[in-house]
Amino acid sequence: MEKPQIYLSIAHPSGKEKQYISEAIDSNWITTAGPQIVRFEKALESYLDTPNPVVTLSSGTAALHLALIDLGIEPGDEVICQDLTFVATINPVKYVRAIPILVDSEKDTWNISPDVLKETIADRIKKTGKKPKAIIAVDLYGMPARLPEIIRIAADYEIPVIEDAAESLGSYITINNRRKFCSTFGDCGYLSFNGNKIITASTGGALICRDEAQAARIRFLSGQAKDSAPHYQHSQLGYNYNLSNICAAVGLAQMEVLQKHVERRREIRFRYQSELSLFPELEFQNELPNYVSNYWLTCVLFPSETLRDEIKKHLEMNRIESRPIWKPMHLQPLYKDSPYYGTKFGEYLFERGLCLPSSSILKDDDITNIAALINNYLKNHG
Numbered sequence: 001m002e003k004p005q006i007y008l009s010i011a012h013p014s015g016k017e018k019q020y021i022s023e024a025i026d027s028n029w030i031t032t033a034g035p036q037i038v039r040f041e042k043a044l045e046s047y048l049d050t051p052n053p054v055v056t057l058s059s060g061t062a063a064l065h066l067a068l069i070d071l072g073i074e075p076g077d078e079v080i081c082q083d084l085t086f087v088a089t090i091n092p093v094k095y096v097r098a099i100p101i102l103v104d105s106e107k108d109t110w111n112i113s114p115d116v117l118k119e120t121i122a123d124r125i126k127k128t129g130k131k132p133k134a135i136i137a138v139d140l141y142g143m144p145a146r147l148p149e150i151i152r153i154a155a156d157y158e159i160p161v162i163e164d165a166a167e168s169l170g171s172y173i174t175i176n177n178r179r180k181f182c183s184t185f186g187d188c189g190y191l192s193f194n195g196n197k198i199i200t201a202s203t204g205g206a207l208i209c210r211d212e213a214q215a216a217r218i219r220f221l222s223g224q225a226k227d228s229a230p231h232y233q234h235s236q237l238g239y240n241y242n243l244s245n246i247c248a249a250v251g252l253a254q255m256e257v258l259q260k261h262v263e264r265r266r267e268i269r270f271r272y273q274s275e276l277s278l279f280p281e282l283e284f285q286n287e288l289p290n291y292v293s294n295y296w297l298t299c300v301l302f303p304s305e306t307l308r309d310e311i312k313k314h315l316e317m318n319r320i321e322s323r324p325i326w327k328p329m330h331l332q333p334l335y336k337d338s339p340y341y342g343t344k345f346g347e348y349l350f351e352r353g354l355c356l357p358s359s360s361i362l363k364d365d366d367i368t369n370i371a372a373l374i375n376n377y378l379k380n381h382g
Contacts, residue, residue, distance in 0.1 A: 004348045006370070007299060008321045009196040011348040012261060012361040017251035024249045032223075034245030036252055044191075044206060044253040048181045052208050053215035055247060057222055060166040060192030060205035062241040065092040066218050067162050067188050067207055068134065068330055071100050074117040077133040078124055082145075082164070083328045084346035085138045089164050090329055093136075101132060102330050104342020110285055110349060111145035112137050113342065120341040135161045139182045140166035140326075141355070142198075142265075142296035143285055147173060147185040161186030166205070170196055170262035179292075183208045193251055198265060198296050198360070199258050201251030262294045264360040268367060269295035272356060275371030276300070280376050281316075297355045299325055305351040307381075313356055314377050319372055323352030 024036050034369040041054045048054075057063045073079060075097035081090050083102040093100045103120050106113035117135070125131050137145045147163065152162045165171075165183035172179040183189035189208045193201035209215040220226075225238025231334070262267050266332050271282070276282055283301035287293055315322050327350055330340040357370060 003319045006320045006357050006366055008323055010214075010359045011195050011200045011202075012359060013129060013259070014253045014257040016256055017250050020249035020304075021246055022037040024245050029245045032182045032242035032244050034248070036245045036248040037243060040054045040248040040252045040255070041206070042114045042199075043252060044208075047258060048208065048253065050181070050184045051178070051206065052184060052210060053212055054208055055204050055215050055218045055222070056201075056204060056206045056251070056305040056317045057218075058204060058241045060068070060164075060190050060194070060245055061092060061223070062239070062297050063190035063205045063207040064089070064136070064162065065095050066221050066239070067190065068092055068096050068098070068157060068239065069221060070214060070217055071134055071160050071162075071187070073133050078128070078130075080117065080132045080159075081329065082120075082136065082138040083330055083340060083342065084110065084140065084326055084349060085164070085167050085329065086166075087135060087329070087332065088166070088328055089138055090335060097359065098133070100335065102328075102331070102340040102342075103345045104340075104344065105140075105349065106146070108286075108288055109143050109145055110140050110149065111143065113314050113326055113345075114137050114146050114149040114153060116342050117144060117150065121153070121157055122158070124339075125339070132159060135184065136164055137161055138164040139167075139171060139196045139274055141285060141299055142168045142171050142294040143287070144171050144182050144291050144293065146288075147182075148175065151186060163189035165189045165208075166277070167296045168294060170258060170337050172292050174292075176294035178276070178358070188244065189212065193247075197262050198294055199251065199254035201243065201247040201254065204247050213370055228334060246369060247346055261360040263300075265295045265358055265360075266293075268358055268360075268362055269293075271364065271367050272298050272300070272371060275368060276374060276381065278375055280366075284319065297358045297371070299353050299355050301349065302354065303350040303352070307378075308352055310381065314375060315370065318373055320357060320373070322357065325350050325355060 169183040193204040222241035328346040
């Protein structure tokens with residue numbers, strides 16, 4: 001009998017999804033408006049412990065696109081972006097015909113380096129005579145970036161910060177004995193509810209806005225920018241970026257198990273580390289003091305790219321999905337000509353890093369078996 005496939009990260013239902021979807025259908029709210037959307041947004045605001053309004057949208061990419069538009073990013077403007085990330089963090093910069101400036105990661109969090117960030121801003125001002133118009137900071141694989149430092153640097157130059165928290169719902173930094181959740185730093189932040197994230201709405205995303213005025217502008221733009229008129233009138237370019245009430249119903253059900261999913265992903269991360277402790281040369285993404293990651297994906301660094309690739313193939317032969325860490329943007333054909341700053345530490349992570357199965361539905365026995373496969377391979381081939 002063939003072994004069941006173990007996937008990298010899949011949805012984990014709460015059991016309430018059918019109920020909330022049925023409520024939406026029975027009430028005939030099956031469009032891009034409805035009570036489930038309102039409840040989902042309020043549930044997110046409550047969980048994030050923020051007074052800032054949340055606007056749900058069709059994707060995290062849509063949220064970033066609208067945030068850039070709202071911040072007034074125009075063709076030719078420069079936007080500082082984290083080099084080591086998924087391409088969806090950078091593409092919306094191209095949507096508005098701005099120029100991405102790629103900044104390398106630092107060793108502790110694997111996120112944008114504050115030191116390189118400062119050097120980048122100073123050099124761009126020297127080269128162009130003007131400062132970058134925005135900074136996009138990513139919380140890679142759930143690990144909070146050095147957000148307090150990044151915010152301070154940005155404030156010195158009066159540059160707005162957008163936090164890409166697509167992978168970090170539930171992660172936080174404790175500041176002055178209070179938890180500040182990822183997505184609530186900076187001028188705005190956004191989340192993703194794609195099917196592989198820590199919770200899902202089957203699709204979707206959300207923008208955590210800085211105030212009600214920004215939220216109103218985002219809602220206006222996401223609904224085709226329809227003017228207040230008795231007829232269909234449009235004086236500004238709009239987008240079809242609203243989330244459906246059916247998807248919001250799924251997201252609302254998932255909110256009831258979000259904290260359990262966060263706790264389970266953290267358990268998975270530390271169980272992997274324990275099970276793989278025979279090989280101290282393996283490196284993990286680790287938390288800084290006062291930092292708490294949701295560990296959306298558990299990532300391991302192997303001593304070489306060759307060994308990483310062999311382990312990946314070995315797991316694949318046993319029907320276990322794994323995946324290399326994100327390929328840095330400056331190595332992508334699409335962004336190879338973009339200005340890049342750093343020491344290529346992101347390349348080091350990409351060459352050696354492997355994401356292991358991390359679904360919150362993953363069983364302890366599965367983790368033990370995956371670790372045993374890695375341990376045995378390293379004993380015989382490492």
